[in-house]
Amino acid sequence: KVKRVFITGGTHGNEACGVVLAKHFIKTPQLFAGFSFEVSVLLTNVASIASNSRxxxxxxxxxxLQKDLSDPTRTSTLEARRAKELNDVLGPKGSADAADLIIDLHNTTADTGVALMMPPGDELSHAIASHLISLDPSVRVCNWNANQNDWPMLPSVGKHGMTFEVGAVPWGVMDGAVYQKTRRLVLASLQYVEAHNAALARQPPGPWLPTSVQVHAFVRAVDYPRDADGEIAGMIHPDFQGKDFEPLQRGDAAFLSVDGQTAIPFTPKPPPEEEAEAEQLYPFFINEAAYVEKKTAFMLARR
Amino acid sequence: KVKRVFITGGTHGNEACGVVLAKHFIKTPQLFAGFSFEVSVLLTNVASIASNSRxxxxxxxxxxLQKDLSDPTRTSTLEARRAKELNDVLGPKGSADAADLIIDLHNTTADTGVALMMPPGDELSHAIASHLISLDPSVRVCNWNANQNDWPMLPSVGKHGMTFEVGAVPWGVMDGAVYQKTRRLVLASLQYVEAHNAALARQPPGPWLPTSVQVHAFVRAVDYPRDADGEIAGMIHPDFQGKDFEPLQRGDAAFLSVDGQTAIPFTPKPPPEEEAEAEQLYPFFINEAAYVEKKTAFMLARR
Structure with missing residues (x-):
């Protein structure tokens, strides 16, 4: 039974739709009255919200990550300290006291629609996602890297948790259409949780897990083409822009050279590396501004 | 006769298309060989480029502004100091040594297409704009406020100068289509200047001024709706988003309340204020992220 849900905004302070939505939720607690569980809304990286920066x-x-949260010496950055404060409120991570569900509101400059990022084994988050897909087919499920036993993202502090990545929207922009869609789907998530609690309360308990949901499983990040100095030598090709979650074929124009004219094709890694010759790969987070510094032009998933 | 032209990028370090284009121009000086004038390319706010911030x-x-550039005590900010350095290279403003033409590369999150910002009396910039409109009808001319005798923008340091505002593109994003369009139109501007110089060199000198160009003259900035605490209470309405340079009528839904549901209509200022009852106004810079802190949701122009 879900008892405590947190909705969090401003983990990246310049992802404005999520910040404005969290502020709106904080000012309208009546939206969360009458549920069989408690809903708390909070702003997480308040310093980055104030400076409108990531x-x-x-x-x-x-x-x-559990190891960082529990390391008392890891306090040299504002965010490391704030993460420990948040862990006290939302967690502690891995404990019986941790929140039952955390929904963390993000925006991306990529044309993701609503990408719900979650751990591969989180059944409640997958069930909510399945419900949201029935309401809005632009919702997609992305699983964090299955080769890890722990994840460093904020919602991993809860027993269940997911990131709402909604785009395309620029940093600092309150996009009305994105805002409306996010608000509707967050409230629908809570209604699903309410139905889930009601099903568990029946005798015998009702079923609530979905039969299936399509999952995009993270494969790897792809860097920009670079010149001899390591400088970016090409940007996302106009024909590739906005094609998140559409199949990417070997040889498709992925990048445009800075000469503004030359297309640079996509080349999967040949066997025996991780991408089998015949495997179909799906790009996402195409041209996410914040990933330039992470040397990521887009990410690849398999279904 | 135009002798010295500067192309500048990174005046706002997070407007990435302009930054990448300036870097490309710096690496390919052969693009500017053979002109009857000198072309120099430089990155202006290098510190903000490094931090990917405005x-x-x-x-x-x-x-x-002339008064700030000539005030030796105005050195408390990095940008005030850098502006003085740039004035030494590009100007000095108002002197015979100043650059003949400055093209400053910017991007906006608003759907401006290519908005060329220039002083009302700059005949060369208007002539270049007229040429660019003949190549690409999405080019628009916007005049800085005519009620000022000086302007604080970088290209005002030159004898002639304009800002290329190209959008919509998020902060930090290298958008391939925007990049291609900007590159093509900057090079076309230089070709126009070359033709201008050739016309002036003929005996008798040839005509070069355009017969006319449609101008958007700045009227005023419009703030977001705000609640009793001064917090933003509404965002750009989805029906208004992207409608830059389309006529805005009294009563049109300009904003969407943070409840995600309520439309807030546009109300022009009644006479005897500056907007005559029957006057048609044209919005631009709709939902420019950087103007949130300037309390500007969009700007209004008359034609």
Missing amino acids: YVDEDMNRCF | YVDEDMNRCF
Whole structure:
């Protein structure tokens, strides 16, 4: 039974739709009255919200590994310290006291629609996602790297948790259509949780897990083409822009050279590396501005 | 006769298409060989480029008023100091040594297409704009406020100068289509200047001024709706998003309340204020992220 749900905004302070939505939720607690569970809304990286920046010292959404949260010496950055404060409120991570569900509101400059990022084994988050897909087919499920036993993202502090990545929207922009869609789907998630609690309360308990949901499983990140100095030598090709979650074929124009004219094709890694010759790969987070510094032009998933 | 032209990028360090284009131009000087004038390309706010931010201490594109450039005590911000350095290279402003033409590369999150911002009396910039419109009808001319005798923007340091505002593109994003269009139109501007020089060299000198070009003259900026605490209470309405340079009528839904549901209509200022009852107004810079802190949701122009 779900007892405590957190909705969090501003983990990246310049992802404005999520910040404005969290502020709106904080001012309208009546939206969360009458549920069989408690809903709390909070702003997470308040310093980065104030400066309208992704972060002050480091990306806070990489600060929630158990080993970092429990390391008392890891306090040199504002975000490392704030992550520990948040862990006290939302967690502690891995404990019986941790929140039952965390929904963390993000925006991306990529044309993801609504990409729900979650751990591969999180059944409740997958069930919510299945419900949201029935309401809005632009919702997609992306699984964090299955080769890890822990994840550094904020919602991993809860027993269940997911990131709402909604795009395309620029940093600092309150996009009305994106805002409306996010607000509707977050409220629908809570209604699903309410139905889930009601099903569990029946005798015998009702079923609630979905039969199946299509999952995009993270494979790897792809860097920009670079020149001899290591400088970016090409950008996302106009024909590739906005094609998140559409199949990417070997030889498709992925990049455009900085000469503005030359297409640079996509080349999967040949066997015996991780991408089998015949495997179909799906790109996502195409041209996410914040990933330039992470040397990521887009990510690849398999279904 | 035009002798010295500067192309500048990174006046706002997070407007990535302009930054990448300036870097490309710096690496390919052969593009500017053979002209009857000298072309120099430089990165202006290098500190903000390094931090992928609009500015470090203050908006540098408001630091170029003659009175600030000539005030030796105005050195408290990184941008004020850098503006003085740039004035030495590009100007000095108002002197016979100043650059003949400055093209400053910017991007906006608003759907401006190519908005060329220039002083009302700059005949060369208007002539270039007229040529660019003949090549690409999405080019628009916007005049800086005619009620000022000086302007604080970087290109005002030259004898002639304009800002290329190209959008919509998010902060930090290298958008291939926007990049291609900007590159093509900047090079076409230089070709126009070459033709202009050739016309002036003929005996008798040939005509070069355009017969006419449609101008959007700045009227005023419009703030977001705000609640009793002064917090933003509404965002750009989805029906208004992307409608830059389309006529805005009294009563049109301009904003969407943060409840995600309520439309807030546009209300022009009644006479005897500056907007005559029957006057048609044209919005631009709709939902420019950087103008949130300037309390500007969009700007209004008359034609």
